[in-house]
Amino acid sequence: MMSVRTLAVAVAAALALPSTALAGPDAEAVRLDDLVAVAVQQSAGLIKARADRTIAQAEADAAGLDRDWITTAEVGWRRFVVGEQDRPPPLQLIDERAVTGSVGVAKKVPTGGQLTAQFGLAQTTQEYDVSVFALDPGAADDAEFADNAQASATLKFEQPLLRGLGPAAAGPQRRARVAAEGANIKAQLAAEELLRELVTSYWELGFAAQELQARKASLALANEQYEDTKAARRVGAVPENALRAVEYELAVREESLLRAQLEVEARSLELRRISGLEVSRRDIVLIPGEPFEADGREVSIDDALDLALADNPRLQALLADKRLADLEVELARDGAKPQVNLAVAGTLFGDGATSGEAVGALGSTGGYELTANLSFAFELGASHRGATRAATERREKVVTDAKDLRRMIEVEVVQAVHAVTAAQRRTALAEKAMDVARNNLRSEVANFRAARTSNFDVLKRQEELVEGQIRKARAIADYHIAVAKLEFLTGTLLDRYGVEVRARRPTRRDR
Numbered sequence: 013m014m015s016v017r018t019l020a021v022a023v024a025a026a027l028a029l030p031s032t033a034l035a036g037p038d039a040e041a042v043r044l045d046d047l048v049a050v051a052v053q054q055s056a057g058l059i060k061a062r063a064d065r066t067i068a069q070a071e072a073d074a075a076g077l078d079r080d081w082i083t084t085a086e087v088g089w090r091r092f093v094v095g096e097q098d099r100p101p102p103l104q105l106i107d108e109r110a111v112t113g114s115v116g117v118a119k120k121v122p123t124g125g126q127l128t129a130q131f132g133l134a135q136t137t138q139e140y141d142v143s144v145f146a147l148d149p150g151a152a153d154d155a156e157f158a159d160n161a162q163a164s165a166t167l168k169f170e171q172p173l174l175r176g177l178g179p180a181a182a183g184p185q186r187r188a189r190v191a192a193e194g195a196n197i198k199a200q201l202a203a204e205e206l207l208r209e210l211v212t213s214y215w216e217l218g219f220a221a222q223e224l225q226a227r228k229a230s231l232a233l234a235n236e237q238y239e240d241t242k243a244a245r246r247v248g249a250v251p252e253n254a255l256r257a258v259e260y261e262l263a264v265r266e267e268s269l270l271r272a273q274l275e276v277e278a279r280s281l282e283l284r285r286i287s288g289l290e291v292s293r294r295d296i297v298l299i300p301g302e303p304f305e306a307d308g309r310e311v312s313i314d315d316a317l318d319l320a321l322a323d324n325p326r327l328q329a330l331l332a333d334k335r336l337a338d339l340e341v342e343l344a345r346d347g348a349k350p351q352v353n354l355a356v357a358g359t360l361f362g363d364g365a366t367s368g369e370a371v372g373a374l375g376s377t378g379g380y381e382l383t384a385n386l387s388f389a390f391e392l393g394a395s396h397r398g399a400t401r402a403a404t405e406r407r408e409k410v411v412t413d414a415k416d417l418r419r420m421i422e423v424e425v426v427q428a429v430h431a432v433t434a435a436q437r438r439t440a441l442a443e444k445a446m447d448v449a450r451n452n453l454r455s456e457v458a459n460f461r462a463a464r465t466s467n468f469d470v471l472k473r474q475e476e477l478v479e480g481q482i483r484k485a486r487a488i489a490d491y492h493i494a495v496a497k498l499e500f501l502t503g504t505l506l507d508r509y510g511v512e513v514r515a516r517r518p519t520r521r522d523r
Contacts, residue, residue, distance in 0.1 A: 041301035044214050047287045048509045051210050052203065054288025058513075061195075061202035068195035072188035079120050079185065084130075088112040107139040124181025125171035132164045133367055160363065161370035168357035180346035183339075190339055194332035200506065201325040203513040207505050210286050211496035215489045217279040218300040222485035224272040230478040231265045237474065238262060240460065241467050249463045261471050306439045306491040313429045316502055320425045323503030327421060330414045337407035344403040348396035351389040358382050421501060428498040435491030442484035449477040 052058060092108040116130030138158045172181070179186070238258045244250045280298040284290070289298075321327070359381040362373030453473040459465040499505040506513060 039297045039299045041299045043301045044211065045509065047210060047214065047283070047289075048207060048511065050289060051206060051287040052511055055206050055286075056288075058199070058202050058206055061199040062513075065192070065195040065199040068188070068192040072185070072192040074188075079182070082118040084114075084116045084118070086112075086114045105138060105140055108136065110134055110136040120181070122182070123171060123178060124176045125169060128166075128168040128170075130164075130166045130168075132166070133370065134162045135367060136160045136162070159365055161365065161367045163362040163367070163370040163374055164359055165374055166357060166359040168355065170353060170355045173352040173354055175346055175349040175351045177346075180343060183343045183346070186339055187336070187343070190332070190336045194329070194336060197325070197329050197332045200513045201329050203511060204325045204500055204503070204505050206286070207509060207511065208496050208500040210283075211505075212493050213279070213283045213286050214300060214302075215492040215496075217276070217283050217298065218302070218304050218492075219485050219489035220272065220275045220279045221299055222304060222489075223482050224269070224276050226478050226481040226485070227265065227269040227272040229481070230474065231262070231269055233474045233478070234258065234262050234265050234471065237467055237470050240457070240470075244460070244463070250467065254467050258467055258471065304485070304488055306436055306488045308436065309432075309495075311429050311432050311498065313426055316425050316429055316498060317422060319502035319504065320421050321418065324421050324501055325503055327414070327417055328503070330410065330417055334407065334410045334414060337403070337410045340403040341400070341407050344396070344400040348400055351387075353387045355385040355387075356383065425498070425501050428494055428501055431494035432491060432498060435487050435494055438487035439484060439491065442480055442487055446477065446480040446484060449473065449480045453477050 088111070090108075090110045090112070092110075094106050112132070112134040114130055114132035116128060118126055118128040120126050136159070138160070140156045140158065171177075238255070241250060241254050241258050245252070245255060277297055283298055360374045361379045361381070362370045362375075362377070364370040364373055453470070453476075456465060456470045456473040460467060460470050496505065499508055
């Protein structure tokens with residue numbers, strides 16, 4: 013028969029075993045940091061969020077194409093033949109051949125206008141019928157040829173004066189940039205949500221493993237009591253039904269142990285799913301490798317609120333939506349303005365028998381042309397007013413959602429801080445209760461062996477000790493889950509585990 017002191021030591025040791033002690037041939041202890049590293053790479057949700065971010069950034073780059081320098085080039089050939097009935101006497105043009113070419117560059121300017129420079133060159137050969145002047149009609153010299161080259165250099169500037177003036181001209185680029193930043197923030201939000209779910213699942217598995225450990229200790233205690241009861245029965249110290257009472261308790265505790273084993277397996281599979289590990293290896297149960305204990309960190313509601321209102325990922329995602337809504341309102345109001353465009357241009361001409369002479373005549377002996385044009389257009393329907401109203405209402409909806417989310421975050425932060433401090437207090441109280449339960453069990457076992465109490469009381473004291481261990485484990489798990497929620501609310505969860513999600517904007521050197 014085991015002594016009272018030896019029994020107490022065995023119970024304390026069984027209930028104090030670390031979770032890694034559960035790892036055996038069919039169990040594998042895992043660290044939380046390792047799971048985070050795998051999940052960041054394997055999570056389907058995060059992979060999709062990264063893809064959305066990459067697409068948005070590519071679209072932002074593509075939206076800036078019309079802000080780049082544009083080069084143009086054109087080459088043409090033309091021949092014009094005059095029919096005999098259309099030839100006016102006496103000098104008759106019967107054939108004309110021309111080769112033309114031009115090159116130019118254009119650039120959008122920040123004001124919404126466009127500056128264009130173009131250089132053109134044309135080489136023309138004309139054939140005239142001069143037979144009326146010939147002394148011998150039908151001779152080979154009845155045709156005369158004239159070669160001419162013309163060069164031109166044009167500088168043109170087009171500028172909207174109302175619609176499309178200034179920042180509104182870059183509307184597509186600004187919209188794409190804001191959308192890319194929003195996708196970046198939402199990728200961060202997806203990572204934060206993944207880590208929160210992963211950490212929660214990890215510590216729920218930790219609690220399940222601790223409960224399994226407690227149920228094993230509970231069954232071992234019941235077996236010890238069964239042996240004590242059989243010994244007491246042999247000397248006639250207890251009635252026959254005392255053994256049946258312990259046998260009933262053994263069956264109940266074995267059933268509880270089986271349920272605890274199933275819960276550990278279910279939590280292990282869930283953790284595999286969240287972290288992206290192979291579910292096909294379901295025969296190997298994951299066991300938390302982190303120390304199952306609560307630290308004594310201090311949390312401040314004011315500091316947590318300041319962080320949450322500045323860095324909460326959900327709030328940041330909604331604020332990105334608001335920036336996009338603000339831009340849509342601005343562009344809709346710009347689109348409702350009349351379209352008034354100014355275009356001015358100047359062209360230098362140069363003529364000569366050859367291309368070189370024509371180019372040399374530019375700005376010297378050649379002529380020039382100056383033009384100015386003002387155009388006006390305005391839609392008479394109500395479509396623009398409807399677009400402005402719709403954009404304004406969408407922005408108001410986002411503003412309302414942001415205010416509501418802000419209040420919700422404030423409440424959740426206060427609750428999370430209270431949950432952290434309460435879990436710390438619960439852990440301390442559960443530890444104190446376990447100390448009392450150990451002493452009670454020690455005394456109850458001594459009384460039973462002295463025939464001063466029944467095994468019902470011993471079994472009750474055993475259950476109190478086991479339930480104390482389970483309550484302590486629940487408090488520790490709740491503590492870590494509450495800390496993860498608080499770090500999610502304050503936007504510090506990614507930093508806690510060293511996860512970098514936000515993409516760095518490529519610089520000119522990178523390109």
